[in-house]
Amino acid sequence: MPPKRKRADESVATTTRTTRSSARAMSVDTAPSVASASTPVNTMSTLSEVEGEADEPPPPKKGRAKKGGTSRAKGKNKIQPTTANEAQSQDVNDNEPSTSNNTKSKKRAPEPYTPAGAASLFSSYTDPDDLNVIGPEGFERLCSDMDISLEGALPLVLAWQMNASEMAKISKDEWQTGMEELQIACLEYLALALHDVEDMLLLNKPPLKHPAVTPARTKKKTVPSEPYNRVRYWKYAADTNKAFSELYSYCFNLAKPAGARNIDMETASAFWSVLVVPQYPVMKEMLEFINDKGTYKGVNKDLWSMILEFCRTIQPDLSNYDADGAWPTMIDNFVEWKTSRSKVDREEPAAPMDVDE
Numbered sequence: 001m002p003p004k005r006k007r008a009d010e011s012v013a014t015t016t017r018t019t020r021s022s023a024r025a026m027s028v029d030t031a032p033s034v035a036s037a038s039t040p041v042n043t044m045s046t047l048s049e050v051e052g053e054a055d056e057p058p059p060p061k062k063g064r065a066k067k068g069g070t071s072r073a074k075g076k077n078k079i080q081p082t083t084a085n086e087a088q089s090q091d092v093n094d095n096e097p098s099t100s101n102n103t104k105s106k107k108r109a110p111e112p113y114t115p116a117g118a119a120s121l122f123s124s125y126t127d128p129d130d131l132n133v134i135g136p137e138g139f140e141r142l143c144s145d146m147d148i149s150l151e152g153a154l155p156l157v158l159a160w161q162m163n164a165s166e167m168a169k170i171s172k173d174e175w176q177t178g179m180e181e182l183q184i185a186c187l188e189y190l191a192l193a194l195h196d197v198e199d200m201l202l203l204n205k206p207p208l209k210h211p212a213v214t215p216a217r218t219k220k221k222t223v224p225s226e227p228y229n230r231v232r233y234w235k236y237a238a239d240t241n242k243a244f245s246e247l248y249s250y251c252f253n254l255a256k257p258a259g260a261r262n263i264d265m266e267t268a269s270a271f272w273s274v275l276v277v278p279q280y281p282v283m284k285e286m287l288e289f290i291n292d293k294g295t296y297k298g299v300n301k302d303l304w305s306m307i308l309e310f311c312r313t314i315q316p317d318l319s320n321y322d323a324d325g326a327w328p329t330m331i332d333n334f335v336e337w338k339t340s341r342s343k344v345d346r347e348e349p350a351a352p353m354d355v356d357e
Helices: 008-030 043-051 084-095 099-106 115-123 136-145 154-162 172-182 187-201 231-238 240-255 265-275 282-293 301-313 329-346
Strands: none
Touching: 115 172, 136 154, 154 172, 154 187, 154 240, 154 265, 172 187, 172 231, 187 231, 187 240, 231 240, 240 265, 240 301, 265 282, 282 301, 282 329, 301 329
16 A cells, blocks of 8 residues: 655645754854853844844844844944943943043133132232231232242242232232233232243243234134233343342332331341342352341442442452442442452462371
8 A cells, every 4th residue: 555645735834843943943052141141242243143044134123122232322322231241330330430530620720810810819818807908927828829938039029020019918909900910810820920030030041932923813712822911021031131120129119118218137138148149149248248247237229229230240259340439338348358258268278287207
């Protein structure tokens, strides 16, 4: 009896079931476990390799992306984390403060000049008993905040730039006028302006280079090339000797008590040590002479001016000094003291005594 033939539909059904079963087995064997992965896995590439065996690729599905895949948030240019572990790590990182951003935020940029800003800065150092003046305590705090030593020349330069009429005091009007001319409303630029003047007039450093003049632009706003208004500085640079003479003369009036004609020798010596000594070493010897004598108690305007003239015109070795010149008596006495001391220094040392062998 011939064997029964299988029906065509049963064969087709069996083949279809076998193919689908094999495909499912392949999918289970080859697909990675996202939950157990410790590093991000590109699941999109893995799925494309499995689907590449089919004759026709399935149409792309719309909607939410599968877990473990990479996708872009709608309307945002941000890559989403590929695993649950990475997503958790990303959330932790987002909650942590940014050290670099915090550091930058602490460094405040110097404030541009405004009258209100200058007035606010002034009020930080005013005398509690008189809000219209920065007194000695406020003046000391102001210098300290700018890292300026009270024993140097910079406090005198500060008073000069504000055109202060009293020692270690700045009135509100003096402050507003000085800061408006300098176009400064912050300590950073004020300290910079003072150091610029000191470097050029007291330390004999070359002046800053004058910026090139550019044609004005009417349509675009240009950023200022200088941190403060250096018009006054360029005026000093044009004639540094004249500028220093102005500072030197101002300091005498600053140190002189109201109604007096002289300043005491102690104050004058302190001013000379920071104003003149750095430029003219002979002034250091003159201060030594004054201390040795101990008889000079005060300095008038004429002596104050002639001291600077002497340092500028007379050679350190006194070779061009004219004894018949119209020099103050104190200067004549100094020349005599220095000459006699130089003779002693030039004398040959005594011959050594013979020592028996």
